[in-house]
Amino acid sequence: LDDPAGNSFIESIGTSDTRLSKTLYERTREQLQEMGYNVPQANDTHTAATAAPPPPKHGADLPDHLRAANWDFSKSIEDNIDKRREEEESGNIGRDEALFFEVDCHHCGTKGRQDMCAIDIPGFRECLVMAFNCPHCGVRNNEVKAAGAIGDKARRWTLRVTDPEDLNRDVLKSDSAAVRIPEIDFEMQQGTQGSAFTTVEGLIGKIADHLQESNPFTGDSSAQNELSAFTQTIDDLRKLCSDPSCLPFTLVLDDAADHSFIGRRHPERPQEDDPGLTSEVREQSMGC
Numbered sequence: 001l002d003d004p005a006g007n008s009f010i011e012s013i014g015t016s017d018t019r020l021s022k023t024l025y026e027r028t029r030e031q032l033q034e035m036g037y038n039v040p041q042a043n044d045t046h047t048a049a050t051a052a053p054p055p056p057k058h059g060a061d062l063p064d065h066l067r068a069a070n071w072d073f074s075k076s077i078e079d080n081i082d083k084r085r086e087e088e089e090s091g092n093i094g095r096d097e098a099l100f101f102e103v104d105c106h107h108c109g110t111k112g113r114q115d116m117c118a119i120d121i122p123g124f125r126e127c128l129v130m131a132f133n134c135p136h137c138g139v140r141n142n143e144v145k146a147a148g149a150i151g152d153k154a155r156r157w158t159l160r161v162t163d164p165e166d167l168n169r170d171v172l173k174s175d176s177a178a179v180r181i182p183e184i185d186f187e188m189q190q191g192t193q194g195s196a197f198t199t200v201e202g203l204i205g206k207i208a209d210h211l212q213e214s215n216p217f218t219g220d221s222s223a224q225n226e227l228s229a230f231t232q233t234i235d236d237l238r239k240l241c242s243d244p245s246c247l248p249f250t251l252v253l254d255d256a257a258d259h260s261f262i263g264r265r266h267p268e269r270p271q272e273d274d275p276g277l278t279s280e281v282r283e284q285s286m287g288c
């Protein structure tokens with residue numbers, strides 16, 4: 001048994017089992033990479049790193065039939081998925097081009113349908129869309145995840161929201177992204193909320209809804225101060241999108257895996273025409 005992760009085990013018989021031996025060794029760079037660690041390409045003469053590093057990957061090795069070529073970004077995910085199903089039923093998409101599974105509905109327990117396809121988000125990268133729909137109780141939900149390898153670097157997106165138009169920008173927030181809005185002293189750590197493909201306004205609304213549902217301070221009179229600070233935060237978040245006097249504010253998405261994205265107002269124009277939006281990469285800290 002040769003296990004670079006060190007997670008394997010053979011039981012010894014008695015206290016001095018001469019037929020069983022165990023040797024610990026340093027993992028090679030290749031083994032670390034196979035285990036999913038991001039190993040820096042240092043000029044390390046101690047290892048035989050003669051092979052050139054693989055070219056950076058921005059998409060995934062997805063089969064062509066998964067790619068949704070005529071995705072309409074001005075429409076919701078639900079509308080796009082419905083259109084794909086109609087095309088499939090009318091024979092415009094071959095059965096082998098559609099990918100879906102039967103999945104138990106978490107709400108009513110009967111069989112629902114999970115569709116999966118890949119879309120190429122302009123200015124970003126290829127993403128996987130997973131859309132669930134229960135024909136019995138009508139529950140729908142969807143999830144969008146950036147496809148491909150975890151980025152080598154972390155990326156921080158900073159959007160200066162100066163105009164109600166900015167609230168309509170596309171946003172993909174992955175579950176590895178932290179969200180900050182310094183003007184209202186708001187910060188949400190990575191992993192707090194799942195991924196969402198929405199708009200700036202939609203993201204802020206989802207965060208406010210999530211906070212409201214998860215309110216940890218209900219029913220405890222000793223936590224009145226915490227409760228009022230908490231409800232104040234929810235109010236502040238909602239006001240950002242409904243009260244123009246809250247503009248401008250800053251939305252920061254800090255993603256350790258570089259799987260998040262804020263869209264340009266006009267993707268066809270050069271980046272310099274969009275001074276309100278910046279993104280910077282930085283080295284990942286270990287462990288992210």
Ligand SMILES: [Zn+2]
Pocket residue numbers: 105106107108109110112134135136137138139
């Ligand atoms: Zn159901």
